[in-house]
Amino acid sequence: MFEHITSFQKKLDLFDGQFSNSVLTHFPCLKSRKAEEAVINCEKYGTMIKKLCAVFGYCFSDFRNLGSGF
Numbered sequence: 001m002f003e004h005i006t007s008f009q010k011k012l013d014l015f016d017g018q019f020s021n022s023v024l025t026h027f028p029c030l031k032s033r034k035a036e037e038a039v040i041n042c043e044k045y046g047t048m049i050k051k052l053c054a055v056f057g058y059c060f061s062d063f064r065n066l067g068s069g070f
Helices: 002-020 028-037 041-059 060-070
Strands: none
Touching: 002 041, 002 060, 041 060
16 A cells, blocks of 8 residues: 555656646647647646645655655
């Protein structure tokens, strides 16, 4: 379970970095919309990912503290 939680947190960090650079590799639906509309507000999605990272980190902070014991 600990590995699933930490890997999800790393995936959120990856997504955050990609949205800050307007890279839509892992988001094919947004990528196809970008081809149609030419402008996608990646900042909006990046903000949502950052909020999710913060909430997820808060909810599972106990796991991070105990991680060395696993």
